[in-house]
Amino acid sequence: MPKWEGKLEKVDEFRWRIPKSYKKGMRVDGLIYADESMQRQIINDQAPEQVANVAFLPGIVGKSLAMPDIHWGYGFAIGGVAAMRVSDGVVSPGGVGFDINCGVRIMRTNLTQEDVSPKIKGLIDALFYAVPSGVGSKGKIKLGMKEIDEVLVKGSRWAVEKGYGRPEDLETTEEKGEMKDTDTQRVSGRAKERGVPQLGTLGSGNHFLEVAVVDEIYEPDIARVMGIDRVGQVMLYVHCGSRGLGHQVADDYIKEMVRAMQKYGIEVPDRQLACAPVDSPEGKNYLTAMRCAANYAWANRQCITHWVREAFCRVMGMKESEAGLQLVYDVTHNIAKIEDHEVDGKKEKLCVHRKGATRAFPPGHPDIPQKYAKVGQPILIPGDMGRASYVLVGTEQAMKETFGSTCHGAGRMQSRSAMKKRFSGREVLNAMEARGVTVRAGSLSGLAEEAPEAYKDVGDVVRVAHGAGISRKVARTRPIAVVKG
């Protein structure tokens, strides 16, 4: 793919502007968060062009934003944030992505690396068998076409009522794992058919379970509120989304939006940006269906959480109450939400698209759990499987600049086929072993695609997000064992 030849103006150490004069039709500037070296990497593909294209969308306010983990996606760049006025703006399913409510959660434990290391092989095997993963994985939950509607409405609460997890898990899940204003009628039969056998599965691609160890704490007081007490403490990550159900909802509504654009006379530079007014039947229907898919994803992560806890306690030979295993938080990083933000000094209702971006609400925001009212919303930034992951918190600066949003991960920089040419799955497995990370994967070729070298260093991504003030570093973890979907 050719290098991007467009215009990128340096604003300061962490900010780069694509002026709206770059392309006729841009309604606002583009703004990319990056430092000098990341910026050189970012223009290696067409991601900045996608940031410019999103600026065409009707009703966009502020800027078309890209987080430091930005990379070339389809339609929107991954790492993109765009907010549109509800009154006269649009919603775009491409601005959410196919994997609606792909997200991450972490659990804390009372154990340290010394406790877990001797049993790490058994632990990762137990996790691998407890949670179905891989291409086309099917779940253990028997769900009917009727019951799936309940999952779509209740999300995590459905899972907890069925015995998957603890009631307090809901408190520390974004949206409590249950978005309101759903309508299961807006989710097609095909989407439900795909969702029925897949609930409680990890899927493939970059989805994973990870056993990690805290290796640095930057803000001990904030970390303590989250139950992150000491270096060496074991944490567990779950990263997955809404599986085939979410993909089908996205397909269904992209088709509908292509039609709607003709009806409403909207033109966009890339059909994958197909959109409709937020306040139109098409826009509303998409949002209600998207919320159903988001709830499915939360139920999915909640069921997986339960099996992870069971497997962990079985291998460690202890009760859940001894192991801890409290849910620190669960974030979504592919979503569109109706939120209140200040625009030019006035409070305005906006439809905030976060595609490969995480909400980053500050201390005191009414939408974050009581427990975190004083410290801000926890933000979970998984890196590649070899290096590190971060826990951050949201800031006032994010509210001012990015509609309360920040990065979501390391961000790819090398293609999957390039990785497969470079490494075999076996080589990646051995290299990880040498780094002290035990890996179990459904597919070895899938593993090669996910080699750490495919990704930016998450440390660079977080340094920019922290430096720009759109989130604040709390702790860093490093992986010791990973199940790759």
Place this chain on the structure above:
Amino acid sequence: MKKYELIEHTSDIGLAAYGKTLAGAFANAAYGMFSIIAELENVKEDEKRRIEVSGDDIEGLLFEWLNSLIYYFDVEMLLFKRFDILEFEDTRLVAECRGEKYDSSRHRLKTGVKSATYHMLEVDREKNRVRVIFDI
């Protein structure tokens, strides 16, 4: 004649497919997509499905064609490898697709394909060539 070529993309995978006719290019795009999902050598042609899809235009038809096949894989775990396009118009096609249900003892799955996307999607009628990027 080459059926298809993979296209490099930072986070995802794309393909360009060719045919003697446009219908042939659609068939080869489907073959290419299943080659991304699984190794097809050991897949038999025992199962047959008649699949009818429609789209608002030729690009929409390609999007719908590939995503319908992903739906069959997701729900029935069907790996298709042969695609006979029986009827082909700009907004509608009927195909007979042959393949086999996934059997973990004989088949190797490679990469999950979430969806075909509209990004860079192209249908070239003169060269009987199509291009599509998948979300992985």
